[in-house]
Amino acid sequence: MDLKANHSAPILTDPTPITKPRVGIHDSLLPYSSSGVFSQAPYLKTQRKKPGLLDDVRSTNWLDAMKSSSPRNIIKNNGTDLSNDVAYRNWMLKYPSALTSIEQIVNNANGKRIALFLDYDGTLSPIVDNPDHAFMSNVMRAAVRNVAKYVPTAIISGRSREKVHKFVGLKELYYAGSHGMDIVGPVQPPTGHTTEVIEGNLYQPASEFLPMINEVFVSLVEITKNIEGAKVEDNKFCVSVHYRNVDEKNWKTVAECVEDTLKNYPRLRLTHGRMVLEIRPVLEWNKGKAVEFLLESLGLSNCDDVLPIYVGDDRTDEDAFKFLREGERGYGILVTPAPKESSAYYSLRDTSEVMEFINLLAMHKKSLP
Numbered sequence: 001m002d003l004k005a006n007h008s009a010p011i012l013t014d015p016t017p018i019t020k021p022r023v024g025i026h027d028s029l030l031p032y033s034s035s036g037v038f039s040q041a042p043y044l045k046t047q048r049k050k051p052g053l054l055d056d057v058r059s060t061n062w063l064d065a066m067k068s069s070s071p072r073n074i075i076k077n078n079g080t081d082l083s084n085d086v087a088y089r090n091w092m093l094k095y096p097s098a099l100t101s102i103e104q105i106v107n108n109a110n111g112k113r114i115a116l117f118l119d120y121d122g123t124l125s126p127i128v129d130n131p132d133h134a135f136m137s138n139v140m141r142a143a144v145r146n147v148a149k150y151v152p153t154a155i156i157s158g159r160s161r162e163k164v165h166k167f168v169g170l171k172e173l174y175y176a177g178s179h180g181m182d183i184v185g186p187v188q189p190p191t192g193h194t195t196e197v198i199e200g201n202l203y204q205p206a207s208e209f210l211p212m213i214n215e216v217f218v219s220l221v222e223i224t225k226n227i228e229g230a231k232v233e234d235n236k237f238c239v240s241v242h243y244r245n246v247d248e249k250n251w252k253t254v255a256e257c258v259e260d261t262l263k264n265y266p267r268l269r270l271t272h273g274r275m276v277l278e279i280r281p282v283l284e285w286n287k288g289k290a291v292e293f294l295l296e297s298l299g300l301s302n303c304d305d306v307l308p309i310y311v312g313d314d315r316t317d318e319d320a321f322k323f324l325r326e327g328e329r330g331y332g333i334l335v336t337p338a339p340k341e342s343s344a345y346y347s348l349r350d351t352s353e354v355m356e357f358i359n360l361l362a363m364h365k366k367s368l369p
């Protein structure tokens with residue numbers, strides 16, 4: 001079957017199809033300030049949001065949103081794995097496998113540098129019950145280390161930057177934590193290929209929120225302490241409240257605790273991840289902005305020369321997919337075992353397919369003169 005012919009998204013088949021971004025990245029983001037800290041981008045605005053406008057949880061069907069927030073609830077139906085059924089195969093006509101499309105992807109990269117952006121949980125490490133045990137396998141680590149020899153590679157995670165760096169454990173990469181609100185950029189854009197990223201320039205657009213986030217973290221730990229299975233995670237500029245291990249009958253209580261806490265913090269908002277409620281600053285900053293920022297600071301923002309690829313599995317990754325799709329800048333690849341609407345172009349089923357894709361990409365780059 002010719003997947004290209006059925007792909008509803010614009011297929012970038014021309015070797016130089018990617019146009020310059022419609023909106024250029026603001027030069028004012030660079031250069032860095034003398035303190036070694038990136039200067040605050042002037043277009044970053046904090047918006048006040050009423051507590052009643054929280055993203056998901058206070059909408060009438062918030063409980064449904066909580067239930068559907070992980071493939072655990074959508075893959076299985078009466079014990080049948082729907083990922084093999086007709087619905088998934090039909091869905092793949094719109095989001096073809098990045099493995100079977102590898103030729104198309106590398107053809108579009110012909111003559112261009114590839115920049116690779118990887119989410120962590122659910123992308124490089126499988127989803128597990130205990131967030132502290134979301135370890136990456138050694139073979140995955142080797143694959144990421146290897147691809148980073150050929151293409152600049154960054155990890156963009158909802159976790160704190162320090163934690164995700166520790167999990168991945170590779171010096172060769174760039175890291176953005178707190179959904180992109182904590183970025184360590186290069187001291188200067190790499191000239192050739194670097195084997196070790198020299199850390200130096202921090203970009204933390206939400207730094208003013210740190211005391212507030214810490215306060216909320218402490219309150220949430222206290223208020224949820226009697227809910228069995230609930231876990232509050234400090235992600236530096238965001239807080240995650242996990243309910244994966246909470247009995248479903250208590251999910252409402254978890255949401256109410258979060259809501260009660262946030263009533264006092266109109267400058268914070270709530271989003272949904274996979275069995276997790278995520279509290280973060282009301283700020284025009286997300287993983288898409290982080291990709292844009294990293295491309296610029298790596299000297300890779302010229303779309304005629306660079307093909308960015310972003311691989312991720314979660315709702316917050318959609319901002320990066322959108323950023324790449326909107327300017328026809330590059331490709332988003334959604335990792336999911338079940339059909340899902342997305343702004344990505346391609347799909348991969350799980351972390352083992354992610355590893356296969358990373359290896360194919362490295363093999364291709366290695367084979368180039």
Ligand SMILES: O=P(O)(O)OC[C@H]1O[C@H](O[C@H]2O[C@H](CO)[C@@H](O)[C@H](O)[C@H]2O)[C@H](O)[C@@H](O)[C@@H]1O
Nearest residue numbers: 120121127128129131134157158240244274276
């Ligand atoms: O942007 P990411 O790197 O994907 O981080 C998003 C959240 O990932 C983690 O939670 C998820 O993975 C856990 C481990 O597999 C799982 O137990 C949890 O249910 C998932 O939601 C992380 O713990 C969160 O803090 C991140 O926000």
